Amino acid sequence: MTKKLGENTFTDEDQASNVNEPFHTVDIAGIAIHSANAGIWIVDTETKDFLPSKRTKELFGYLPEEEMSLEDAISQIAEKHRGAVLKAMNSAFKKRGNLYIECPVVGYNDHQQRWLNVTGGFSESDASDTYFSGIVMDITVQKQNDLRRSKFIGMVSHELKTPLTALKAYVQMLNNWAKKQKDSFTIGALSKVDKQVKKMLNMINSLLNLSGAESGKIHLNKQEFMLNVLIGEVIEETLFLTSSHKIIMVPCEMIKVNADREKIEQVLVNLLSNAAKYSDNTSPIEIRCLRTEENVEVSIRDEGLGIIKEDIEKLFLPNYRVESKETEKITGFGIGLYLCSEIILRHEGKIWVESEFGKGSTFKFSLPLN
Ligand code: ADP
Numbered sequence: 001m002t003k004k005l006g007e008n009t010f011t012d013e014d015q016a017s018n019v020n021e022p023f024h025t026v027d028i029a030g031i032a033i034h035s036a037n038a039g040i041w042i043v044d045t046e047t048k049d050f051l052p053s054k055r056t057k058e059l060f061g062y063l064p065e066e067e068m069s070l071e072d073a074i075s076q077i078a079e080k081h082r083g084a085v086l087k088a089m090n091s092a093f094k095k096r097g098n099l100y101i102e103c104p105v106v107g108y109n110d111h112q113q114r115w116l117n118v119t120g121g122f123s124e125s126d127a128s129d130t131y132f133s134g135i136v137m138d139i140t141v142q143k144q145n146d147l148r149r150s151k152f153i154g155m156v157s158h159e160l161k162t163p164l165t166a167l168k169a170y171v172q173m174l175n176n177w178a179k180k181q182k183d184s185f186t187i188g189a190l191s192k193v194d195k196q197v198k199k200m201l202n203m204i205n206s207l208l209n210l211s212g213a214e215s216g217k218i219h220l221n222k223q224e225f226m227l228n229v230l231i232g233e234v235i236e237e238t239l240f241l242t243s244s245h246k247i248i249m250v251p252c253e254m255i256k257v258n259a260d261r262e263k264i265e266q267v268l269v270n271l272l273s274n275a276a277k278y279s280d281n282t283s284p285i286e287i288r289c290l291r292t293e294e295n296v297e298v299s300i301r302d303e304g305l306g307i308i309k310e311d312i313e314k315l316f317l318p319n320y321r322v323e324s325k326e327t328e329k330i331t332g333f334g335i336g337l338y339l340c341s342e343i344i345l346r347h348e349g350k351i352w353v354e355s356e357f358g359k360g361s362t363f364k365f366s367l368p369l370n
Pocket of ligand 1: 270274275278302304305306307315320321322323327331332333334335336337338361
């Protein structure tokens with residue numbers, strides 16, 4: 001690809017160069033791009049000169065002979081996603097990192113909505129290289145299937161939740177009755193049933209939120225509440241479910257937040273149960289709350305497995321689980337952290353982790369106070 005940026009032409013032949021040549025001289029990347037029906041693009045990160053291939057233009061709804069600048073392409077991205085895409089792109093340009101985004105666009109001429117997957121990076125690590133190039137692919141069908149799957153998950157979880165909620169209420173009634181009878185055997189057995197029902201309800205709530213998050217519908221029912229009181233309740237609940245850990249809450253002042261109490265509770269349940277799940281049964285877990293002028297920051301520290309740097313970057317993606325000898329026996333769906341991040345981002349907060357492999361992890365999130 002020796003074209004000068006700014007010519008704004010890029011033929012399909014450029015994309016799949018040498019397709020008809022004998023195999024040993026064939027440009028394998030070109031063939032792959034051609035077979036995947038992907039578009040390619042290059043941008044000069046300094047001048048913002050943009051060179052899209054024909055297929056890239058087509059995916060953004062432009063005709064092959066029409067000019068399409070980087071700005072034109074960005075303005076076809078659905079408004080709700082545009083800010084996040086710009087942020088990811090600028091950060092990749094600035095930090096010389098890789099770009100991976102999925103976003104819906106509305107075609108310039110055909111007004112068709114398509115989901116695109118855009119990936120890219122610098123070809124040279126050296127800072128003098130200002131050409132950032134990548135590929136773009138149509139993932140509309142895959143997205144529609146994902147949406148159908150998450151609607152199905154949402155429906156099934158909703159149906160499962162109703163009888164479980166009734167079961168929980170009957171367990172409570174029976175427990176009151178057993179206490180009156182001073183029947184310690186029944187009280188003990190009911191406590192075990194209650195524990196399992198709560199675990200199942202937590203899982204179903206995660207699946208329900210997953211279905212909401214995937215269809216872009218996490219609705220927040222904001223209300224004012226005391227965050228430290230909620231943390232206290234979640235600690236009690238976690239102790240009930242995973243009794244052996246020592247959970248320490250470092251005393252903090254009363255902090256009133258305006259947020260969705262149930263969803264923040266779910267974030268805390270996920271982070272605390274992960275801290276317990278991925279650390280030794282007897283090791284301590286510490287929760288802190290810190291109030292700054294504009295935010296409140298909650299941190300949950302464990303002395304467990306810890307996480308390597310390569311995994312940290314992917315931890316908040318849906319269905320991502322660390323694959324190692326240590327984690328293979330620990331069960332999970334890999335959706336907890338993804339949901340935590342979706343919930344916190346919907347509150348315009350931040351979530352991140354600091355970790356050292358073999359020593360432990362500290363998961364932190366912040367919420368704006370106003
Ligand atoms: P799940 O626990 O169901 O697999 P999560 O989304 O909650 O899914 O977590 C994703 C992955 O992150 C986990 O599979 C685990 O490997 C890693 N992880 C999460 N929390 C911790 C922690 N406190 N310590 C070490 N690893 C963790």
